[in-house]
Amino acid sequence: MKKTILILSSDPHGINYEIIKKSISFFDKKNNKNEYIFIGDKKDILTSLPNNKKKILNILNVPKDNNSTKKYLKNCFDKAFNLLKNKKANAIINLPLNKKNLPKNFPGVTEYISHSFNVSNKETMLLYADSFSVCPNTTHIPLSQASKKLTKKNIIKNVININKFYKKIIGIKRPKLSIMGFNPHNGTDFKKKLEEQTIITPALNVLKRKKINITGPIPPDSAFNQVKINKINCLIGNYHDQVLPTFKYINKFKAINITLGLPFLRISPDHGPAENIKGKNLANPESFLFALHFFEKYSKKI
Secondary structure (H helix, E strand, O other): OOEEEEEEOOOOOOOHHHHHHHOHHHHOOOOOOEEEEEEEOHHHHHHOOOHHHOOOOEEEEOOOOOOOHHHHHHHHHHHHHHHHHOOOOOEEEEOOOOHHHOHHHOOOHHHHHHHHOOOOOOOEEEEEOOOOEEEEOOOOOOHHHHHHHOOHHHHHHHHHHHHHHHHHHHOOOOOOEEEEOOOHHHHOOOOOOOHHHHHHHHHHHHHHHOOOOEEEEEOHHHHHHHHHHOOOOEEEEOOHHHHHHHHHHHHOOOOEEEEEOOOOEEEEEOOOOOHHHOOOOOOOOHHHHHHHHHHHHOHHHO
């Protein structure tokens, strides 16, 4: 039986319609393993497509609210959440959106969706590529708050979610995980005990007792070198920009953002709405296509 994947067209002010247009050949295939249903303003979506391609997509219409993008996006998410909660869909892809338009001012889609499904603080943000993945233990917060928000409990939760994902979805029996230190050179240049000794190592001890294959803390300045040398499946950092910039530099658009810890998989392309290049025919659809091919490859596991 085919799985149903929902696709939110999301932010109408960015490059999403161009991405859909450039990916249209994927949806014209007869042998796709999943059924893909778009949620968004049908008129807007179809306007972006050539006349001979307008009948390809399956679209659940949510009329755009010209006075409030935030309200429009909430209506789109509400429709998707209702289908997911009633087991009429198996997973979701949301195309990029401007976070300021998220309902209730959530800092990110990861946090918004987990709240909506009553699993707040159980979610994990994973940036996935075929070669390796990364995870920030703290997500969309100011850097000045990262140390305060980094906890033993959060590290354990994230690692367990990642280990389960690689075993259940990707099919690796014993994933190789590694966690970075928080401070330069793992804090060895400082006299007082820092996050490596008070938070990260105690969390690692718990995880190793659970027979999870994890190493660390490894010095942040050489961590990405260790990924290739030691064939690490996922490198875990401690704040957003400790891992994302280098990961994105290496993988470019051949990566996706996955939320773990939900009752389903949520994926989004690994880039923003890029309002500044809207209408310039510069949008790169590779990350969206990567998300689609991920669901095709692992359709039996979702």
